[in-house]
Amino acid sequence: MTANRVADAHVDVLWRMLGDGAAFHGDSELRASYCRLRRGGVCTQVFALYVPPHRQSGTQLEQVLTCVDLFYREVVRAGQVAPVRSREELRQARERGELAALLSLEGGGCLRGQTALLRVLYDLGVRGVGLTWNDANELADGCREPRGAGLTEAGRQVVREMNRLGMWLDLAHLSDAGMSDVLALMDGPVMASHANARAVHPHPRNLPDEVIRALIRRRGWIGLVFEASFVAPLERASSEDVFRHLDHILDLGGEDCVGFGSDFDGASHPLPGLADAADYAPFAEQVVNRYGRDLGEKILWKNFDRFLTEALPNR
Template identity: 35%
Template sequence: MDKCFIVDGHCDSIGHLSNQGRSVSVPNEGGHWDIPRAKSADISLQFMAAFIETKFKPLMATIRGFELIETIRDFVEDNSDQLFLVEKKSDLSRIPDPTKIGVLLSVEGGEIVGENLFLLDIIYRLGVRSLGLTWNHRNALGDGVWEHETKSRLTKLGQEAVQRMNQLGMLIDVSHLNENGFWHVLELSKYPIAATHSCAYSLCPNPRNLTDDQLRALAKNKGIVGVNFYPGFLKESGPVTRKDVVRHISYIADIAGVETVGFGSDFDGIDETPDGLENVSDFSYLLDDLTKAGFTSKEIKQISGRNFMRVLSDVLK
């Protein structure tokens, strides 16, 4: 098979840099992701999330979010010989770059804007190009998946946020949003949306996963789901291996079309991984597994990176 480039829709490695002192630049510090291992795996574009921890919410969420954004920007600048920031549609033409990994700055949790929509424009100016409207809890935009009993749609501010993100050219991430909020986003968004790190509910009934109806709706929206590598989202019980990741990819491709699925590893944001997929350098084995599962070379290229690139090309300005 011709060489693929990989787009990974979610990792939390910047939290390790901020909290644990890992440089994320050398492989002997542990963790799931660092620059050398990512380059060895042909990662061409990495979504890097600024995850705002619960202890900072609500009062310190904006400050913590800005701190993490600055950490990501500093990380890219300090490693500018190996990384570059993706901010415009024209930046996508640089992917794949044989020497550098593109970094797309995302924020996991709309708490960063508090109740002030103008902060969306500020984080956009700082380079943020993807925002998860919620984490698992409620905020001023909507309800997360742990609030599913409320069956709430987006708040008025959440609706305005979707419309403003469309205008700015920001990818709307619904991975942690409750189901009614998901449907509300689809009613409002004029552009494709993403569940950057989720799996199929029919295979593992976790509230973080997407139902068949949601998967089909994403396909109609020309959006994408990045399959998450967390064992708890892949299988209800028992050992979890790379084959379970392939099982979810295959299922989503069957339900919603191969153009609707990609990778969303959640590396460095999960405390365990499937056997045989312990860190970013193991992506090559996953591609081999997709070949063995019957995917064509063209389909694997779509899954590994081109689907996310298409969505970003539709969304970014």
């Protein structure tokens, strides 16, 4: 039996490497180490550039740049992990059987509202941006900010510059007002890298149906997340509950727009049955058995591949 392929839009490996000095290759305790990703069949992985928002803006940028350095020095490895910044690099990674590795910023506090810093990150290979973490910053309010405001003027400028550069915008962690501002303002690719359906499990980190419908309409993408508290009531959440979110998004018409963004190495409550990347192998079997090979493969990796192919620059 050959393992199914899987694409995953969100892990916090770089954050763990920076904080704990964890190794990605070789003997590693990371939930999404190279070995575990490969055992799970992962062929595409987005690595988040996450910084705790309570750090000062200047320190945040330093930390993001240090994580970019870790990515190129300790994650990327010839023959095993290829940095992907374009369609052509994605094609080459596939051809060589390498793990396609992409960078996305989680929380735009480090930009300090400056589009120049966004352009520098783009030049360093960052292809996606989530404007906030849970709190407010110079760009917008996050989903846990009581004020619940949308984009600031600086946030609008950053979104316009992302449009121009051709970066994808990640709605995960953004406030509801921020999500509707982005959907009105952004012409380019929009996705939610790690979020579930609020209609299935009411949590501010999960997406309301109108946002899911809007993402489906504009050929965006939604990555279901395995943080247990976003999946179901914490005391009884299991990998089975992920199918309730998946079925709901499929019911809304999302068969071309849904996949997974695990949050491995970032989740506070790992989900029983989907606690590390190696668990993708048996889970992917379940997905194929439940939905059939064609739809199963779309959910597992082809939908995200389609999204990336449309979102990335040619070269």
